[in-house]
Amino acid sequence: MGFIVLLLVIWLALSVLGFAIKGLIWLAIIGIVLFLATGAWGYLRRGARR
Template identity: 50%
Template sequence: MTTLIIVLLVLWAVFAVVGFVVEGLLWLAFIGLILLAATAAWGWIKRRTNRS
């Protein structure tokens, strides 16, 4: 599960960088940042619940 979360975080970060580099794909950067934050939050919550 942790591997999946790390892969998704890297993928969303790449999308965000590509979106900022290519001006026509600025929407991709925003979607990448939103998905990055959502995946990080989800992974953090899952990790906290597994420790309890």
């Protein structure tokens, strides 16, 4: 679970960095997509343990 939280923090930081620097909007989009994918993966794994 700690690994998933670490990935979420990294993707969130990349998204913020991408929005802060005008030329890196693509980085923000990738960060958001990876954040959502990691969140969904973590949610599904949490549900599989039950």
